Amino acid sequence: MPRAATTTDAFNAVAEPRRRAILDALAEGELTVNEVVRRLGLAQPQVSKHLRVLREVGAVQVRDDGRQRLYRVNGEALRPIHDWVASFERLWDDRFDALVDVLDDLKRNERRDG
Amino acid sequence: MTKTRSATVTVQGDTEIVIVRQFDAPRELVWKAYTTPELVRRWWHANRGEMTVCDIDLRVGGTWRYAMDTPGFGEVAFHGEYREIVPNERLVSTEAYEGIPDADANAALDTLTLTETGGRTTLTILVEHQTKEGRDMHIESGMEDGLQDALDLLEQVALSER
Numbered sequence: 001m002p003r004a005a006t007t008t009d010a011f012n013a014v015a016e017p018r019r020r021a022i023l024d025a026l027a028e029g030e031l032t033v034n035e036v037v038r039r040l041g042l043a044q045p046q047v048s049k050h051l052r053v054l055r056e057v058g059a060v061q062v063r064d065d066g067r068q069r070l071y072r073v074n075g076e077a078l079r080p081i082h083d084w085v086a087s088f089e090r091l092w093d094d095r096f097d098a099l100v101d102v103l104d105d106l107k108r109n110e111r112r113d114g
Numbered sequence: 115m116t117k118t119r120s121a122t123v124t125v126q127g128d129t130e131i132v133i134v135r136q137f138d139a140p141r142e143l144v145w146k147a148y149t150t151p152e153l154v155r156r157w158w159h160a161n162r163g164e165m166t167v168c169d170i171d172l173r174v175g176g177t178w179r180y181a182m183d184t185p186g187f188g189e190v191a192f193h194g195e196y197r198e199i200v201p202n203e204r205l206v207s208t209e210a211y212e213g214i215p216d217a218d219a220n221a222a223l224d225t226l227t228l229t230e231t232g233g234r235t236t237l238t239i240l241v242e243h244q245t246k247e248g249r250d251m252h253i254e255s256g257m258e259d260g261l262q263d264a265l266d267l268l269e270q271v272a273l274s275e276r
Contacts, residue, residue, distance in 0.1 A: 084254070085125065088255070094161050095157055095159075096121050096157075098160065099157040100137065103144065110143070
């Protein structure tokens, strides 16, 4: 899966930590730009810029509600990212779970020998 | 010790991967489990196969090689060279995946860091690849879990979208 080094796809768009923080905030529900600004303590122009990038790759969607614009996460666009890192994370989860068994044995041995 | 399945994997910039997990054990024991061949043989396989090679020559300039025989996928092997060793604290080594051409030229640099607070150890592995392609391939190497896992994941995501 070669990907261009731009922000034109969701993978690159979420590589930026502040954009991930925005997605985390939106994952809990729809928010306006100002609500994102308050939650994350970022400057409004910065939040607007990141939201624009996230919209361009389809990671967030927007709808008008009266005079408010509400942003929300688009789960469908983020699914490939979730699967992409999640499988690798699962490998390490399994690896570390086995390591926990080894550590339990080592701790038992230390108590017995100590 | 409870198994929380709480490893976190983050991609950082274009070329890095960060893997973090906490253990309810002092860091001396984590270091021992991480660097002793008989012990590494018991966990590195991640239940995906049997570890057939586990060579560790733990000195700066010394080499390591791990291989695993996985059902349906054959042998998966990695090797590298130790660059920096601070017992119980820090281990820097190269990591080459033998399944790609020019494995050594494309090797990643791994930095293991162990920090202990109140008897609990935080293990952090920083994997620095030379290219974005190398980093992405490394992440995708974890995707050999098979279709069922992929379907389980899809289901989880679908449920979380409700």
